[in-house]
Amino acid sequence: MKKWLIALTALIALALPLAACKQQAKPKAAPVIQTPYKDTQFLMGTVVNLSVYNKGKESALDDGFARIKQLAKEITVNQKGSEVDAVNKQAGIKPVKVTKSVYALIKYAKAYSERSNGSFDLAIGPVTQLWHIGFSDARKPAQSEIDAVLPLVHYQDVVLNDKQQTVYLKKKGMQLDLGGIAKGFIADEVVKVFKKDGVNTAIIDLGGNIFVMGHSPKAKNRPWTVGIQDPKASRGTSIGTVPAANITVVTSGIYERHLVVDGHNYSHLMNPKTGYPFENNLAGVSIITKKSVDGDALSTATFDKGLKDGMAFIEKQKDAEAIFITKDKKVYVSSGLKKTFELIPDTGYKLATLK
Incomplete structure (x- = not known):
């Protein structure tokens, strides 16, 4: 055998185990447990909850919070x-x-x-x-x-x-404000961190941006049950539920942060065209989609359009559904949620249909 062929054979023999090592280095998700590893911290002006359901993956919580803090430091105005x-x-x-x-x-x-x-x-x-x-x-x-x-x-x-x-x-005095989508972007980044750490079952809650990874450990191959926030109540109060797996639920409401002047309630959700908060009959919008950053952006855009045009806008979006809650406590759901959304009884809200 010629010397160059011997050398090539040796190189191939060396490359094969190296390639195998690289494949083995890819983390595999650990078994799922019923009681999660959890941590709660106050960041970006909101309560952040991370829960990991993969056995032995508690350290992923530290990695997740480290990524949140890093991005918050870079993004916050x-x-x-x-x-x-x-x-x-x-x-x-x-x-x-x-x-x-x-x-x-x-x-x-x-x-x-x-x-x-x-x-x-x-x-x-x-x-x-x-x-x-x-x-x-x-x-x-x-x-x-x-x-x-x-x-x-x-x-x-x-x-x-x-x-x-x-x-x-271009102009002096201009300012970026990414608050409308920053939490969604960060939530998606935490998903990436968790996946890298071998986590495939988790809940990421960034105060209004919820991302559920995998399926509920309480029922094999069954989705999580995610509550839809009551826009007039404190965080964690739901008016209904939707099943969810590997998707995000993003909620924006006019009572989350607001200002009352002379009896008028002004929301923090600003209309870029008027310079005033959005003024319509919407009290809250929840977006269900695959990426949390998309959910953030869509919730803002639909508030601007109002109920009828907002619903029409959502129906044209790929892989996105929405729940609209009006100030008179009526609930409207997009076509993809009509069979899965469940209204919680005795909340004072009623399902309604657009005419």
């Missing part, structure tokens, strides 16, 4: 070290290079701003900063203040450079 804050400070001055994760989030946010025709606008920061609903200094701004910042709310003026991984806001 007005936080020291935040990359989004750095982009805002350089508005009208120069592009800012951001991390891969933050760039992916901003790119998604701009794409969804385009897709929703501005019902969701990632450049709504100047308006949300004026109202600051959810904070101790929340107030109703004067019309002149709103008129002054509305021209800055223009997603088309957010310039992205894929090659340089930079973000540039």
Whole structure:
């Protein structure tokens, strides 16, 4: 046998076990247990609950929370070290290079701003900063203040450079505010961390963004039962339930964070076109879809459109369903949920059908 053939054979022999090692390194999900490993922390202004049901995978909780804290630090506006804050400070001055994760989030946010025709606008920061609903200094701004910042709310003026991984806001005073989709993006990132750690059965709850992985350990191959939040009650109070497996349920409501001025209730859900909170008969919207970031964006877009147009919008979306709750306590569900959504008795809510 020629020397080069002997050498090639040796290389192949060496490569095979290396390839096998790589395949073996891929984590396999451990057996599922009834009582989960759990941890609760207050992050991003909300209570975050992580539960892992795979035996011996308790350490995944630490990895999940580490990823949440890392992303929150990079994304949160007005936080020291935040990359989004750095982009805002350089508005009208120069592009800012951001991390891969933050760039992916901003790119998604701009794409969804385009897709929703501005019902969701990632450049709504100047308006949300004026109202600051959810904070101790929340107030109703004067019309002149709103008129002054509305021209800055223009997603088309957010310039992205894929090659340089930079973000540039064309006009001074522009501000990104990714609060409308950040929790969804982070929830999806925790799913990735869990999968990498060999977890396939878990509940990720980021205060309004719930992602259920796998199936309920209480019943083999049966989905989880996820409660639909009562928009007028405290977190954890449900008006109905839906079965769910490997999907997310994202809920937005006008009473979650709000401001009352002269007897009028103003929601934190802002209309990019008017500079005021959305004004329609919707009290809450729950989106059921495969990615939590999609659920966040869709819930905002549907609030802008209202009940009838919002339902029509959802029916056109692939792999997305919705539950609309109106201020007069009526519940409307999209076509894909008509057989699976269950209204809880004695809640004061009634199922209704659009005419």
